Amino acid sequence: MPLPTRAETLTLQNARAMASDAPAFLLDTARKLGPVFRVGVGPITLTIVSEPQALQHVLQKRAQAWGRGTAIDGIRPLLGNGLPLSDPPLWLTQRRTMQPAFHKSNGPKWVELIQEATIGSLNALKPGEPVVTRRLMMLITRDVIVRAMFSHSLGDEVHRIDEAFQVIEDFVAGLAVRPVHLPLWLPTPLHQRFKKAVTYLDARLQALIDERRTQADPPMDLLTMLLRAKDPETGQHMSDRQLRDEVMNIFFAGHETTANLLTWVVYLLHQHPEAKQRAIAEVDTVVGQCALTSEDAAKLPWLGAVLRETLRLYPPAWLFARQALEDDAVQDTPMKKGEVVLVLPYLTHHLAENWERPDVFDPSRFLTETSTDAATWKYRYLPFGAGPHVCIGNHFALLEATVVLAMLLQRGTLELTAPNAVKPKVGATLGVADGLPAIFQQRVTAAAS
Numbered sequence: 001m002p003l004p005t006r007a008e009t010l011t012l013q014n015a016r017a018m019a020s021d022a023p024a025f026l027l028d029t030a031r032k033l034g035p036v037f038r039v040g041v042g043p044i045t046l047t048i049v050s051e052p053q054a055l056q057h058v059l060q061k062r063a064q065a066w067g068r069g070t071a072i073d074g075i076r077p078l079l080g081n082g083l084p085l086s087d088p089p090l091w092l093t094q095r096r097t098m099q100p101a102f103h104k105s106n107g108p109k110w111v112e113l114i115q116e117a118t119i120g121s122l123n124a125l126k127p128g129e130p131v132v133t134r135r136l137m138m139l140i141t142r143d144v145i146v147r148a149m150f151s152h153s154l155g156d157e158v159h160r161i162d163e164a165f166q167v168i169e170d171f172v173a174g175l176a177v178r179p180v181h182l183p184l185w186l187p188t189p190l191h192q193r194f195k196k197a198v199t200y201l202d203a204r205l206q207a208l209i210d211e212r213r214t215q216a217d218p219p220m221d222l223l224t225m226l227l228r229a230k231d232p233e234t235g236q237h238m239s240d241r242q243l244r245d246e247v248m249n250i251f252f253a254g255h256e257t258t259a260n261l262l263t264w265v266v267y268l269l270h271q272h273p274e275a276k277q278r279a280i281a282e283v284d285t286v287v288g289q290c291a292l293t294s295e296d297a298a299k300l301p302w303l304g305a306v307l308r309e310t311l312r313l314y315p316p317a318w319l320f321a322r323q324a325l326e327d328d329a330v331q332d333t334p335m336k337k338g339e340v341v342l343v344l345p346y347l348t349h350h351l352a353e354n355w356e357r358p359d360v361f362d363p364s365r366f367l368t369e370t371s372t373d374a375a376t377w378k379y380r381y382l383p384f385g386a387g388p389h390v391c392i393g394n395h396f397a398l399l400e401a402t403v404v405l406a407m408l409l410q411r412g413t414l415e416l417t418a419p420n421a422v423k424p425k426v427g428a429t430l431g432v433a434d435g436l437p438a439i440f441q442q443r444v445t446a447a448a449s
């Protein structure tokens with residue numbers, strides 16, 4: 001049975017609509033054609049999958065037939081063969097090896113490091129000061145991930161490492177928007193900056209790894225945990241090159257997503273003052289002006305519900321891809337080896353077949369059910385993906401967002417200066433077009449510590 005297709009003759013018009021607001025265009029198409037469809041966009045045809053059973057088929061039941069494949073080879077020179085880019089057998093070995101480092105039992109340690117990394121940026125906010133919300137959240141989540149990986153071992157060098165990651169990040173983000181990509185060997189200032197940052201990071205990472213190997217009592221951060229991690233079946237450690245790839249991938253997978261979640265939370269709380277007041281009241285009751293503990297983080301159900309509902313409405317990983325590694329069929333439509341499907345949690349979360357009043361912000365949907373596991377929700381909710389590749393950092397991300405939001409609300413709120421002009425901006429993740437300009441409004445005079 002062929003999939004419904006949005007008229008091929010309109011491919012140029014479709015391309016324009018995709019460029020202007022891809023989530024809205026694809027949602028409009030899904031509402032007309034159903035949740036699994038094809039759409040011509042300029043010279044290419046996209047196959048979109050957002051129906052729960054089809055998602056379960058691709059992501060879980062037939063996961064071995066749907067992998068990373070070759071579709072993402074463009075970013076391999078930078079990111080290598082880290083977990084988000086690999087297929088079995090390498091992926092399986094790495095996932096088994098790395099899983100314990102991300103177990104939620106690490107919560108107390110994570111809460112401490114997240115607070116340490118966040119406090120400086122939040123305490124630097126001045127009452128009445130203009131703030132670009134996304135910039136603030138990126139600064140915080142980058143500090144968090146760098147500290148989670150390397151703890152204090154970098155000393156003052158943390159700023160140089162941070163800067164190098166930022167240069168790489170800007171370069172990668174630019175790839176999505178630059179129409180022409182010059183070959184990397186051309187010595188443009190942009191290429192030179194990028195290559196210098198990669199060379200610096202590679203060298204520093206290697207030096208850190210070498211240093212850690214000789215330390216009797218190294219800090220128990222992600223670097224040490226991954227260095228010591230062994231495949232439980234083979235007892236093998238990962239190579240230095242693989243470790244470097246994983247560190248790079250964790251950096252990229254693990255901070256822009258969380259920064260966008262926090263940015264959308266600020267937007268939604270601004271639009272829903274009653275939800276914001278309830279969040280502030282909950283933080284006041286549970287934490288007051290004290291430093292948060294991991295037990296506190298578990299006692300903030302409204303904040304948790306607000307975060308989960310934000311992930312439903314604006315899933316940062318709004319789209320990801322799978323390539324057929326062998327012939328298969330999705331909802332009776334034959335798919336040839338090599339075909340790519342785009343998985344769109346954004347559509348799944350916005351279709352009336354899956355959610356009542358899907359466009360309404362209503363955190364109370366998540367007050368009784370706190371899981372983000374797609375299987376629990378029968379594949380109607382998958383902000384962290386589903387199946388074997390489900391986000392390895394999901395507990396870390398939710399804890400981080402809870403702690404940062406609670407710490408912000410302890411101090412004040414970000415009042416948006418142009419709340420009606422907010423539009424999504426799509427890149428690797430679902431962001432906000434102008435970064436959400438705001439004014440910081442302080443609640444208390446003595447900042448919490």
Ligand code: HEM
Nearest residue numbers: 083084253254257258317320383384385389391392393397
């Ligand atoms: C709100 C924040 C986050 C969101 C929405 C998110 C979302 C996702 C999604 C949807 C996937 C699956 C992609 C696919 O199946 O192709 C994924 C995978 C992954 N995420 Fe996250 N993520 C977040 C935070 C993090 C953090 C904090 C880390 C690490 C500290 C992280 C590390 C990873 C890694 C390594 C993978 C690959 C897992 C695998 O393929 O086995 N993510 N994430």
